[in-house]
Amino acid sequence: MTLEIPKIGLGTWLIGGGRDKDPNYDVKMGIEAIQNAIRNGLYHIDTASLYGDGAAEEIIGKAIKEFDRNKLIIASKVKRSDMDYDGIINSCKESLKRLQLDYLDIFYIHFPNPDFPVSETARAFNDLMEEGLIKHIGICNACIETIEKYAEAFNYPISIIQEHYNLVFREPSKRGVIEYCKEKNIPFVAWRPLQKEIPDINIKDITKTGNYPILDGIAKKNGKTNAQIAIKWLISQDNVYTIFKTTNAKHLQEAIDCNNFELSKEDIQELTDNFPNQQEVGRDSRGPLPLG
Ligand SMILES: NC(=O)c1ccc[n+]([C@@H]2O[C@H](COP(=O)([O-])OP(=O)(O)OC[C@H]3O[C@@H](n4cnc5c(N)ncnc54)[C@H](OP(=O)(O)O)[C@@H]3O)[C@@H](O)[C@H]2O)c1
Numbered sequence: 627m628t629l630e631i632p633k634i635g636l637g638t639w640l641i642g643g644g645r646d647k648d649p650n651y652d653v654k655m656g657i658e659a660i661q662n663a664i665r666n667g668l669y670h671i672d673t674a675s676l677y678g679d680g681a682a683e684e685i686i687g688k689a690i691k692e693f694d695r696n697k698l699i700i701a702s703k704v705k706r707s708d709m710d711y712d713g714i715i716n717s718c719k720e721s722l723k724r725l726q727l728d729y730l731d732i733f734y735i736h737f738p739n740p741d742f743p744v745s746e747t748a749r750a751f752n753d754l755m756e757e758g759l760i761k762h763i764g765i766c767n768a769c770i771e772t773i774e775k776y777a778e779a780f781n782y783p784i785s786i787i788q789e790h791y792n793l794v795f796r797e798p799s800k801r802g803v804i805e806y807c808k809e810k811n812i813p814f815v816a817w818r819p820l821q822k823e824i825p826d827i828n829i830k831d832i833t834k835t836g837n838y839p840i841l842d843g844i845a846k847k848n849g850k851t852n853a854q855i856a857i858k859w860l861i862s863q864d865n866v867y868t869i870f871k872t873t874n875a876k877h878l879q880e881a882i883d884c885n886n887f888e889l890s891k892e893d894i895q896e897l898t899d900n901f902p903n904q905q906e907v908g909r910d911s912r913g914p915l916p917l918g
Contacts, residue, residue, distance in 0.1 A: 629732070629762050629785040631699055631813055633861040634881055635670030636663045637871035642681025651678070653685055659873035660689035664698070666882050672788075672815075672869040674703035674736055675721050683724035691726065700725060701732035701786075703766065709735070709742040714750035718759055732786055734764035738772050748779035755782050764788060766817075767908075770806050784812060790908040791816035791866075793841070793856055793901045794829055797908040808865045816860045816868045820853050828903060832856050840900060844893050853877070857884045859897050 641656050642648065660671070671690070673682045683702060690698055702725070704717040718733055733754060735747065754760045762785035765773055777784050787807050789798045791814075798804045798814065807814040823831045830837035833853045835845075845855045860868045861884060872878050 627761065629699075629813060631670045631786070631815075631867055632667065633867055634668060634857065634884065635672055635699070635815070635867065635869040636660065636668040637817065637869040638671065638673045638682040638686060639677050639871055641677065641871065641873065642685045643678030645676065645679065647678045647681040651681065653688075656685045656873060657689040659875075659878075660686060661692070662875060663872070663878055664690070664693055666878060667885075668878075668882075669693075669697055670699040670701070670867075670869070672701045672817075673721075673725075674705070674734075675708075675717055676703065676705050676736060680720070680724050683721055687724055687726040695727070699731045700727060701734060701764065702730055703734040703736035703764075706737040706739045709739045709747055711746050711750045714747065715754065718754050722759065729758060730760045732762045732764045733760040734766050734786075734788060735768070735776070736766055738765070738768050738776075744775050744779045748776065748781075752781045762786060770802060773803075773806070786813050786815060788815040788817055788869075790818055791860070792819050792821045793832055793838075793859060793897060794821045794903060794905055795908045796904045797906060800906045804863070804866065811865075814866050816866055819857050819860050819868045819870050821856075827905070829905070838902065840896065840902070844889075844897065848887065848889065848893070850883075850887065851880055854880050854884055855889070855893075855897070857881055858887070858889050859894060862889055862894050 642651050671686055673686055702721040704714050708717045751763050763780060763782055764786040765776060765784055766788040789803060791798045804814055821832045823829055832838060832841060835842050835852060841852050841855060845852045857868060860866050870881055
């Protein structure tokens with residue numbers, strides 16, 4: 627079964643908490659923001675058991691009840707620490723409970739973990755596929771060698787790859803994952819399209835004007851915001867999709883508007899070649915893991 631996703635989907639990191647559940651998170655606001663996003667065409671929703679320690683999934687579960695399940699693409703992920711056979715099976719079942727669903731469209735390995743044999747991971751994913759609890763297998767944050775090790779072990783194809791990729795973080799393009807996905811016809815999803823600041827390596831917030839004159843200039847010329855140009859640069863690339871998080875109605879509209887304009891080839895090339903301080907290795911890169 628081929629997986630078709632829209633160019634822009636909704637991320638949910640920081641909905642319901644960070645690594646822990648935030649008891650003071652405004653759940654009603656979160657539910658309404660997700661519903662507003664779905665009504666505006668963001669029907670691919672990305673989450674993980676890690677987000678708010680399950681709180682994001684609980685909020686999504688409440689938000690999606692009123693929508694046609696068949697029209698949603700719901701993705702979740704198993705944590706790096708849960709990658710033994712039982713851990714993967716339980717993680718999936720717990721995610722389904724919190725999401726109030728009977729299947730996930732996509733179940734990702736959140737981070738490959740060399741502490742767990744690939745064969746054991748594959749057995750769990752194969753069983754989840756056979757039971758119909760998941761429709762597609764995805765892998766996040768893996769190099770080509772790691773992706774291929776998993777691909778050999780699964781009885782089912784890898785349907786989707788997700789990595790840190792934006793104007794600053796270029797590992798997937800520099801190390802060939804984007805090209806690899808294109809050749810294999812596997813959708814590549816760029817997470818964190820709107821890179822925020824990381825002061826210790828001098829990375830600035832790309833959504834704010836004044837930080838990157840090259841981006842400010844292209845945004846001004848096109849009459850768009852920096853965030854829109856950053857998203858558009860990604861989705862203009864063949865086979866590249868993205869997920870971004872917002873609970874802000876104005877930010878949502880900015881992202882949706884990215885489907886309504888084009889960036890010139892020259893603008894895309896300029897950003898590809900000359901955006902400053904490009905990082906070849908992602909913050910969450912695990913490199914070519916010795917998975918055995
Ligand atoms: N697989 C993985 O390992 C992995 C890792 C990280 C993230 N992810 C997924 O990828 C998704 C996206 O990444 P992310 O949430 O880290 O970062 P992001 O989507 O690039 O940025 C989100 C931040 O940008 C703000 N924002 C959104 N639109 C904006 C706009 N137009 N102008 C200015 N600020 C804007 C949001 O705040 P407001 O809510 O106020 O708009 C939020 O603070 C995550 O939510 C998660 O689902 C996956």
